[in-house]
Amino acid sequence: MSKPRGGFSAAVLSLLALLAIFGPNVFGLKDGEMAPPYSKPSWMDKSIVSAETLTVKSDASRGDVSYSENIRWNYAPPKRVSFTGRLDFGRIEWVTPNRAFVLSDKPGEIDLDARDIPFKRAMGADPFDDMASVLFPVSGDYSLRVVGQGEISMRAEGGRWGLLGTDHRGRDTATLFVRGIRVSLMVGIAATFIAAVLGMSLGLISGYAGGIVDSLIMRIVDVLMSIPTLPILMVLSSVWGKGLWNLIAVLSIFSWMGTARTVRAITLSLRDAPWVEGLRALGAKRNYIVFRHLLPETLPLLLANIALGVPGAILAEAGISFLGLSDPRLPSWGRMLHEAHAYGAFTTGAWWTILPPGLGIAVICLVFMDIGRKLEERADPRLAAAARPDAESVKEALE
Amino acid sequence: MKTFLKRAGGALAVLAAVLVLNFFLFRIMPGDPLTAIVDPRFSPEAKAALASQWGLDRPISEQFLVYVREMLSFRFGLSMMTGAPVWDELKNRVPNTVALLLPSLVFSTLLGLWLGIKAALRRGSLVERIVLLGGAVSFSFPSFFVQLLLLMCFSYAFPLFPLRGTSSVPPPEGFAAALDYVWHLALPVFSLTILGFGGFALYIRNMMVKALGEDYVTMARARGLAPRRVVWNHAFRSILPPVLTIVLMSLPGIVGGAVITETVFSMNGVGRFLLEATNSHDYPAASAAFFLLALLTVICNLIADICYVIVDPRVRREAAHE
Numbered sequence: 001m002s003k004p005r006g007g008f009s010a011a012v013l014s015l016l017a018l019l020a021i022f023g024p025n026v027f028g029l030k031d032g033e034m035a036p037p038y039s040k041p042s043w044m045d046k047s048i049v050s051a052e053t054l055t056v057k058s059d060a061s062r063g064d065v066s067y068s069e070n071i072r073w074n075y076a077p078p079k080r081v082s083f084t085g086r087l088d089f090g091r092i093e094w095v096t097p098n099r100a101f102v103l104s105d106k107p108g109e110i111d112l113d114a115r116d117i118p119f120k121r122a123m124g125a126d127p128f129d130d131m132a133s134v135l136f137p138v139s140g141d142y143s144l145r146v147v148g149q150g151e152i153s154m155r156a157e158g159g160r161w162g163l164l165g166t167d168h169r170g171r172d173t174a175t176l177f178v179r180g181i182r183v184s185l186m187v188g189i190a191a192t193f194i195a196a197v198l199g200m201s202l203g204l205i206s207g208y209a210g211g212i213v214d215s216l217i218m219r220i221v222d223v224l225m226s227i228p229t230l231p232i233l234m235v236l237s238s239v240w241g242k243g244l245w246n247l248i249a250v251l252s253i254f255s256w257m258g259t260a261r262t263v264r265a266i267t268l269s270l271r272d273a274p275w276v277e278g279l280r281a282l283g284a285k286r287n288y289i290v291f292r293h294l295l296p297e298t299l300p301l302l303l304a305n306i307a308l309g310v311p312g313a314i315l316a317e318a319g320i321s322f323l324g325l326s327d328p329r330l331p332s333w334g335r336m337l338h339e340a341h342a343y344g345a346f347t348t349g350a351w352w353t354i355l356p357p358g359l360g361i362a363v364i365c366l367v368f369m370d371i372g373r374k375l376e377e378r379a380d381p382r383l384a385a386a387a388r389p390d391a392e393s394v395k396e397a398l399e
Numbered sequence: 400m401k402t403f404l405k406r407a408g409g410a411l412a413v414l415a416a417v418l419v420l421n422f423f424l425f426r427i428m429p430g431d432p433l434t435a436i437v438d439p440r441f442s443p444e445a446k447a448a449l450a451s452q453w454g455l456d457r458p459i460s461e462q463f464l465v466y467v468r469e470m471l472s473f474r475f476g477l478s479m480m481t482g483a484p485v486w487d488e489l490k491n492r493v494p495n496t497v498a499l500l501l502p503s504l505v506f507s508t509l510l511g512l513w514l515g516i517k518a519a520l521r522r523g524s525l526v527e528r529i530v531l532l533g534g535a536v537s538f539s540f541p542s543f544f545v546q547l548l549l550l551m552c553f554s555y556a557f558p559l560f561p562l563r564g565t566s567s568v569p570p571p572e573g574f575a576a577a578l579d580y581v582w583h584l585a586l587p588v589f590s591l592t593i594l595g596f597g598g599f600a601l602y603i604r605n606m607m608v609k610a611l612g613e614d615y616v617t618m619a620r621a622r623g624l625a626p627r628r629v630v631w632n633h634a635f636r637s638i639l640p641p642v643l644t645i646v647l648m649s650l651p652g653i654v655g656g657a658v659i660t661e662t663v664f665s666m667n668g669v670g671r672f673l674l675e676a677t678n679s680h681d682y683p684a685a686s687a688a689f690f691l692l693a694l695l696t697v698i699c700n701l702i703a704d705i706c707y708v709i710v711d712p713r714v715r716r717e718a719a720h721e
Contacts, residue, residue, distance in 0.1 A: 226697070228651040
């Protein structure tokens with residue numbers, strides 16, 4: 001089962017990457033579009049409508065007095081109803097199967113929302129009534145009518161929206177989800193890459209130089225490894241601000257230690273290997289040995305290390321965003337979960353704001369660990385096991 | 400003794416690093432502390448008076464020494480939000496954090512040990528599959544996501560556990576209060592246990608499989624010792640030191656994770672205090688909470704080190720020699 005698995009992970013990863021780059025354009029998703037908060041996914045409940053619009057326009061050349069458009073309503077009342085348009089003279093009516101409402105009989109611009117209290121009073125309803133259900137009391141035929149000259153359009157929004165519903169602000173969850181891939185991938189890869197370069201340099205220096213430099217670097221590694229990372233990330237994000245690049249910088253400063261240890265272990269084992277000794281005997285300079293021979297030796301494993309380190313960075317980013325310490329303008333999976341938790345997605349049972357981002361993070365982490373494992377096996381299983389005792393356990397977890 | 404001194408030295412180094420970080424992090428901000436707190440319309444004389452009152456006119460090395468002394472004696476200064484001493488606020492929260500982390504650590508370690516050894520003894524069984532699954536979950540699922548799901552299932556859909564907090568409102572009295580506390584802690588501790596055991600169990604399983612293949616285990620079996628004795632007295636004892644190392648290495652993550660757990664379950668702990676302080680840019684409070692969390696890690700590390708001396712005969716013998 002091991003062969004096709006790596007290909008599968010790579011495929012999932014490329015799919016996610018493609019979605020991250022082209023996703024918002026392919027789906028034609030618009031950030032500005034809003035729907036009622038916590039609308040259900042559009043495939044979920046067929047008894048409510050996602051959104052309907054109805055437009056009536058008078059035509060002076062026809063010389064009629066009354067123009068109307070009909071709509072057949074078989075759903076539950078919508079969440080929001082609004083009317084916009086213009087009246088030159090006459091009146092505008094909304095005809096339900098039971099009765100007719102005169103929406104306006106004064107010439108001028110019309111901008112009515114069923115939630116407005118003056119509108120409710122004008123229709124003879126109580127200010128605490130749900131006006132949408134007054135305007136859509138039963139299923140049947142409704143019509144919007146212009147008697148005179150004017151133009152009016154009605155928009156009714158139900159509790160259904162998009163592929164994955166909406167969040168507490170009425171934003172499309174599917175759009176946010178697709179946008180979130182970008183943040184996760186970027187933070188994960190950028191932070192781990194910087195950390196890997198840092199860790200590799202320090203590991204090489206430490207392993208090859210030895211002596212006081214080595215022990216100094218290793219003490220720093222020990223100390224940094226025993227400081228709880230999340231609190232320090234929080235403090236730093238409060239001091240430095242909530243930007244994405246700040247987060248990447250901070251994450252990479254606090255995650256190079258593992259790589260440094262690995263590279264140091266490899267360098268130590270290679271430093272006294274016969275072929276390196278041979279190079280030294282031939283009069284090779286230290287820089288030449290380190291950069292032309294030791295570095296390429298550690299490179300494949302380093303690649304694996306990057307892949308295995310990405311989940312950690314993604315989880316850390318998600319944690320910081322979940323705590324609300326990320327850039328609020330930037331939709332990310334952690335931030336989606338933060339908002340779901342902070343704005344009562346539970347009490348509305350809005351699982352669609354919780355499951356997609358959470359599972360997204362888990363899938364992306366699993367994918368990177370699988371790829372890392374593959375890279376590690378290709379690099380050198382012996383070295384991998386020697387340098388990372390827990391590599392074994394990660395490997396087995398995925399089998 | 401030498402090993403222990405070395406470890407204690409390491410702990411002191413961590414503490415020193417935390418103090419240095421804490422001190423300088425809040426001083427690399429743009430502007431000086433005065434502009435951050437004081438109204439810019441204050442006269443220069445008033446500013447100077449305040450600076451000398453707070454000791455900000457003295458050299459930075461002296462400020463640092465004063466800072467270290469104050470931190471080590473738990474005088475964290477006044478909160479910029481409430482104006483009350485930070486420690487008064489924090490000291491009520493430390494027990495909550497400890498009550499959350501200690502049982503979770505104990506349960507996840509014990510569960511990890513038990514399942515890991517079971518999985519090593521019965522390869523290919525259901526237990527082994529649980530261990531592998533638990534490992535995958537603990538390596539790839541965000542903790543808060545799992546906790547949110549648990550909250551959704553067991554507090555909202557089936558309201559068996561409270562949705563938030565550390566005690567009911569109004570708090571019950573006497574024995575009922577203790578019961579209420581445990582009831583509120585149950586779900587957070589459970590969530591941390593299922594999130595944490597997988598990593599331990601996987602590691603223990605792998606080491607146990609290796610240990611069971613060693614010659615001395617075969618020898619013990621050949622001597623006709625009871626299987627239970629072979630497993631526990633021979634194989635298990637040999638893997639105990641590395642197990643302790645793993646527990647030790649996971650401590651910073653566990654303590655740091657308290658922030659998230661306390662946020663999800665709205666508990667009154669040090670972690671959530673840190674989050675609130677961070678959000679309101681209350682620097683004295685944030686640095687105090689960070690210091691306490693780091694201190695908690697260092698203390699746990701030291702305890703683990705002492706255990707190390709107890710379980711590793713090589714270290715123990717060396718200690719006896721000194």
